[in-house]
Amino acid sequence: MADINADAAASVVVRFRLANGTTVEASGACGASVMETAISGSVPGILAECGGALSCATCHVYVDEEWLDRFGPMDPFEDEMLEGTASPRQRGSRLSCQIRLSPELSGIVLTIPPTQY
Ligand code: FES
Numbered sequence: 001m002a003d004i005n006a007d008a009a010a011s012v013v014v015r016f017r018l019a020n021g022t023t024v025e026a027s028g029a030c031g032a033s034v035m036e037t038a039i040s041g042s043v044p045g046i047l048a049e050c051g052g053a054l055s056c057a058t059c060h061v062y063v064d065e066e067w068l069d070r071f072g073p074m075d076p077f078e079d080e081m082l083e084g085t086a087s088p089r090q091r092g093s094r095l096s097c098q099i100r101l102s103p104e105l106s107g108i109v110l111t112i113p114p115t116q117y
Contacts (some may be wrong), residue, residue, distance in 0.1 A: 009096075010103060011027040011028065011030075012029070012105055013107055014037050014038070014105075014108055015107065016038060016110055017111040017112065019045060023109075024041075025041075026040070026043050026068070027041070027077055028101050028104055029101065030100075030103065031102075032101050033097050034061065034096035035048045035095075035097035037098075038096055038100065046058075046061070048096075048097060050097075053097075057081050057095060057116075059095050060082070060085045060095060062090055062092045062110065062113065063099075063108070067092075068091070071094075071099075085116075086113070086117050096110070
């Protein structure tokens with residue numbers, strides 16, 4: 001019998017490239033957000049002042065080009081919020097509280113912007 005909770009319990013590795021050039025890894029459960037994974041993994045540079053309520057834009061990340069096609073269309077409100085980030089918006093810009101981990105994202109590489117203020 002298949003374990004219906006298997007996906008939810010699976011751990012997804014996220015690789016964060018920091019402003020100093022080093023890369024750190026953090027793991028989160030499927031369904032958790034990238035922001036939650038960063039905070040629980042003590043990854044520096046993700047502030048997430050609103051706690052994931054989509055109202056602060058201090059969880060901004062740049063998704064590496066090769067991963068962009070794994071996502072569906074962005075929510076219009078996230079798209080609007082990305083116009084107010086402290087670091088310039090780029091093609092791979094996302095708010096990490098809006099990216100939910102799934103097995104397809106295991107190993108995803110993200111760059112943390114130089115500043116969130
Ligand atoms: S944590 Fe505030 S918008 Fe993502």
